[in-house]
Amino acid sequence: xxxxxxxEATRRALETEREFVLALGGFALEIxxxxxxxxxxxxxxxxxxxEVGNFAPERQTAFFERALxxxxxxxxxxxxxxxxxxxxxLDAGLRRLGFRPRAETLDVLAGADAVPPAPPAGVxxxxxxxxxxxxxxxxxxxxxxxxxxxxxxxxLWSHPNPGERLRPVIADGPAGPVAAALVYxxxxxxxxxxxxxxxxxxxQGAASAVAAYxxxxxxxxxxxxxxxxxxxxxxxxxxxxxxxxTIARFTEYALPPEARLEMPSVGPPSPPRWRPPRPxxxxxx
Numbered sequence: 001x002x003x004x005x006x007x008e009a010t011r012r013a014l015e016t017e018r019e020f021v022l023a024l025g026g027f028a029l030e031i032x033x034x035x036x037x038x039x040x041x042x043x044x045x046x047x048x049x050x051e052v053g054n055f056a057p058e059r060q061t062a063f064f065e066r067a068l069x070x071x072x073x074x075x076x077x078x079x080x081x082x083x084x085x086x087x088x089x090l091d092a093g094l095r096r097l098g099f100r101p102r103a104e105t106l107d108v109l110a111g112a113d114a115v116p117p118a119p120p121a122g123v124x125x126x127x128x129x130x131x132x133x134x135x136x137x138x139x140x141x142x143x144x145x146x147x148x149x150x151x152x153x154x155x156l157w158s159h160p161n162p163g164e165r166l167r168p169v170i171a172d173g174p175a176g177p178v179a180a181a182l183v184y185x186x187x188x189x190x191x192x193x194x195x196x197x198x199x200x201x202x203x204q205g206a207a208s209a210v211a212a213y214x215x216x217x218x219x220x221x222x223x224x225x226x227x228x229x230x231x232x233x234x235x236x237x238x239x240x241x242x243x244x245x246t247i248a249r250f251t252e253y254a255l256p257p258e259a260r261l262e263m264p265s266v267g268p269p270s271p272p273r274w275r276p277p278r279p280x281x282x283x284x285x
Contacts, residue, residue, distance in 0.1 A: 009110045010248040013227030014051065016191040020184040021047050023164060024152040029070065033063050036070055036078075041148045045079045045254065046194075052082045057089040064093055072261045080253040081106060099253035104232045106252045109244035111226030116212035117242070119171065120205045123178060125213040128168035132177070133157070136168055139180045139196045153182075163187055169214045171206045179206035183214045190220035192228040212242050 018028050018037055026039030026047055033055030039047035048071060055063050071078045080094060084105075091101075119125055128136060133154060141149035157166045164186040171179035178201035182193045192214045197207045211228065213219060220226045228244060230236040236246060255261075 006110075006247040009225060009227070010108055012189050012225055013108050013110065013191065013229075013247070016184065016186055016189045016227060017193075017229070019164070019186050020191055020193060023156050023161065023166075023184065023186075025155070031063070031066055032059070034067060036067060038071070038074070038076070038078075040074050040076070042145070042152065043076055045077065048076045048078045050078055050080045052080055052090065057087075060089060060093045064097060068097065075261060077255050077259075077261065081250040082253065084249065084251050086251055094253045098255055098259045100256065102231075102252045102254055106250040107230045107236050107246050108248040108250075109228050109230060109236065109239050110247045111215045111220070111228070112243045112245050116216065117205065117208055119209035120173075122174045123171050123204075123206055123209065125169065125171050125209050127219060128170040128180070130157070132168070132170055135177050136170065136180055136182075139177075139198075140194050156184075167214075167219050169210050169219060171210050173201060173206070179210045181207075181210045181214045183219050185221060185224065188221075188224055190224040190226045192220075192226065195228075208238055208242060211239065215242070215244075 018035070021037050021039055022028060024039060024047070025041065026037065029036040029038065033053050035051040035053075037047070037049050037051065042048075050067055067078075080099060082090060086101075133150060137146050137150040137153060153166070153168075156164075157168070160166060164184070167183040167185065169181045169183060170177050177198070179195070179197040181195040184191050184193065192211060195207050195211050195214075215226050215228075228239060230239055230246075231252075240246065
């Protein structure tokens with residue numbers, strides 16, 4: 001049986017996002033019940049998250065140990081993405097480890113044809129050029145993390161792998177750039193990421209204009225399946241007014257800032273569950 005259209009579109013959007021993280025220098029590790037998406041040099045949860053699938057309640061201890069050990073060894077704070085309704089054993093396990101569901105869901109939206117809004121007065125939208133690289137990096141990273149961001153963007157922008165390309169979009173105002181976004185195209189899919197606005201220009205429509213232009217045939221491609229993520233109902237509503245359509249929703253579990261990156265104690269030591277065979281026993285040399 002063929003998957004439902006929204007399920008297929010969601011699968012493609014998630015796959016495109018993973019490929020975007022990989023193209024920036026990250027990696028993805030599949031374990032039983034989940035995919036661990038990781039970027040050691042970009043510690044933001046947007047690049048370090050667990051896509052949770054299905055696993056039996058009896059296997060959750062091993063699941064959490066493997067997943068968290070992977071991130072905690074790297075001093076990373078991942079989020080866990082779960083399709084609702086969240087299974088009771090999964091919710092209890094995450095809460096026991098200090099993770100809490102965010103008040104807002106993470107929504108996946110697909111692009112649709114619509115008339116893009118006019119940019120704010122005095123603002124023009126264009127595809128970014130190589131000299132804009134430092135400006136772009138400043139949109140998404142603080143001074144300490146900016147060199148890694150810049151390096152990752154430059155490599156993907158200048159040296160993409162076959163079948164992929166990065167097309168940053170930028171909005172120029174009277175005093176300089178006011179908004180930006182990254183469009184990652186791979187095959188017949190395109191993802192819009194990191195839509196951001198300078199603090200002084202927020203609420204004026206620059207980000208909406210950037211997202212609409214990023215979704216256009218000129219940037220994403222005429223036949224591309226375009227996707228974008230929204231981490232708040234406010235952002236989702238704005239995107240829906242631009243013609244995007246919500247196709248999936250995830251509950252995100254995150255650690256509070258004060259949480260320590262360590263696994264809880266498993267209790268007092270116990271005898272090993274396996275011993276090598278002794279001479280003379282079956283299986284011994």
